[in-house]
Amino acid sequence: MTKRHKPQLAFFVILFVFILTGTALAAPSVLEYEGATIIWKIGETRVWRFPMTYAAEVTMMSDSFNRLYDGGFSLMDLNVEKVDGLWSLRVKDKAFFAARPEHAVGVKLNTRVMALQWMSKIYEAAGEMHAQELTPEYKLRGGFDVASSVSWYGGKLIGKKFANGEKFTESHLTAAAKDLPFGTLVKITTPATGRSVVVRITDRFREHKNRVLDISNAAADLLGIKGIGVAKAQIKVIGRVGLIGGK
Secondary structure, eight states, X not given: OOGGGHXXXXXXXXXXXXXXXXXXXXXXXXXXXXXXXXXXXXXTEEEEEEEGGGHHHHHHHHHHHHHHHHHOEEGGGEEEEEETTEEEEEETTEEEEEOOGGGSSSSOOOHHHHHHHHHHHHHHHHHHHHOOOOOGGXXXXXXXXXXXXXEEEOGGGTTSBOTTSOBOOTTOOEEEESSOOTXXXXXXXXXXXXXXXXXXEEEEOOOBTTEEEEEEHHHHHHHTOTTTSEEEEEEEEEEEOOEESOO
């Protein structure tokens, strides 16, 4: 090889390394270390803080999520289900992480609630990374961020189909709205408890007085409003998310 070809070769080597590095950096699920804990992040969203003793297990989970993301999936395919007696995150028929009491740092937490919180955070991260641009059809009462009230549903509706065709389970983080497009992600925060949850719009709801959303019982669990019935809330439309990840 003559000398004049060496700069060209160096350029392609640098480009190849850049592509490989860029691909690695593009993996959405990452882990950060903070004192005696390990932080699971998706994009810029902090999903959970685990004790450092579970670092190997959490690393395997993060890698599993990135493989699922590489293949692409719909948020409709992400669920919380009981697998081998443990509440687990699942994409289609692939359970990739199970919640255990020991995964909570400094608090005792129901493992179903823990897994639901993970799913809510994944929704939030997906919205930040993949939400479509907001247009007027995504407005609630004339705005994208409004103060209103929400009610909740469950019980007798479990096993029945939403208006979008999905079958309702006890662990759906979903909501019914008058006319928001199906698949829209909405963040709900209740001042009474200071808690938040991100839900998907899957059903239709006839607005009543100041109520603009009817949320699932699992979402009400995370907000801590099961005993209230109807609660005041700040509601922020994130946007519609279809397929996330994929080549």
